Amino acid sequence: MAAQTPRLGAAGELGPGSSAYGDRSPWEKSARTFRADSLTPASRSSRTPLQDLYGTITPSALHYEAHHAGVPALNPRDYGLLVHGLVDRPLVFTFEDLLRFPAVSRMHFIECAGNSGREQQGRPGETPQQSHGLLSCSEWTGVPLNVLLDEAGVKSSARWIVAEGADASRHTRSIPIDKALDDVLVAYGQNGEAVRPEQGYPVRLLVPGWEGNVNVKWLAQIRVVDRPAMSRSETAKYVDLMPDGTSWQFSFVMEAKSVITRPAGGQSLPGPGAYEITGLAWSGRGRVTRVEVSADGGRTWTDAVLNDPVLPKALTRFATPWVWDGREAVLQSRCTDETGYRQPTREELVAVRGLHEGGDGLDHYNGIKTWFVHANGEVRHA
Ligand SMILES: Nc1nc2c(c(=O)[nH]1)N[C@H]1C(S)=C(S)[C@@H](COP(=O)(O)O)O[C@H]1N2
Ligand SMILES: [Mo]
Secondary structure (H helix, E strand, O other), rough: OOOOOOOOOOOHHHHHHHHOOOOOOOOOOOOEEEEOOOHHHHHHOOOOHHHHOOOOOOOHHHOEEEOOOOOOOOHHHHHHHEEEEOEEOOOEEEHHHHHHHHOEEEEEEOOOOOOOOHHHHHHOOOHHHHHHEEEEEEEEEEEHHHHHHHHHHHEEOOEEEEEEEEOOOOEEEEEEEHHOOOOOOEEEOOEEEOHHHHHHHEEEEEEEOHHHHHOOOEEEEEEEOOOOOOOHHHHHHOOOOOOOOOEEOOEEOEEEEOEEEEEOOOEEEEOOOOEEEEEEEEEOOOOOOEEEOOEEEEEEEEEEOOOOOOOOOOEEEEEEEEEEEOOOOOOOOOEEEEEOOOOOOOOHHHHHHOOOOOOOOOOOOOOOOOOEEEEOOEEEEE
């Protein structure tokens, strides 16, 4: 929209030429951010800069990370996936073995159960990255777990699988057999290349639509069992505390949620006029069917356009044109998924689940997110 002819720096000069493995432009600075209060580098998580991304795919180098015991260095030549327990034939699949099975590729988000949990405490994140950055979406390639379980022959007494990682914490999670036989992937590909070390190289479990924690990275073994393992990560953590002090165990599915990524906290509007409001919506239960956007704090809503492709259990990009009149505006989005479930307000959620002070707040919090556009054009979380 600038009226004068742009001056293109070094255009016309010979550049450096081709390279063996590409890097982004030196003018692109977008990066993951880390928690300031993490105990050790090995246990620190990093967040995806959602506000800087286009479309729905998270570049692998910007995929959020959560690991409790650091990133192990695993050589695929030494890799073996043990499948045992209530099976007819216990088996070990080498990395080469996995490559011989027909591969499938699917777009799926992964979201940490704690993502945006602080919002309910009234300590909202200042940018989309800080509020919702424990969320990423990739094209994952691998073997459907049900194919490997078929090879081993699951006994009729099987009710759960227990997946265990090869990292120092031997991260362990139980998954009901129905889900394991449904859409779970044993994934070795991420966005067209090998899964990144931080994402579980060489092989991770991909459990579409379910809380990040069950997506066991550096997958070492799958035990078929008749009851859940009751591991630390499914009893001491990732249970939902209710207002009466009891907890709900196994809230696996990540419910419908959305966040506006532009204009959003940390950004600034140069002046009144035409803008596009855009953001991301997702549901662990399937496809997003509708996203509504409000610029007046929820009094009136407009249907946003859902950009293709709209895939189940994947991020969906929504957008709607908006003319800013220069006055204070309150931006919100709410999404509905194919089950008919609509993203609740913070108040609705707090009424059901109570308020959780301190720490990371509420796990599985999916309330509507608010951004305030101030008259000077600054967009803030308050
Ligand atoms: N082996 C192993 N798997 C793991 C973890 C871990 O610490 N070790 N962290 C879990 C958590 S808490 C989340 S949210 C997701 C994050 O996946 P990502 O790091 O690829 O984003 O991995 C899960 N899988
Ligand atoms: Mo997590």
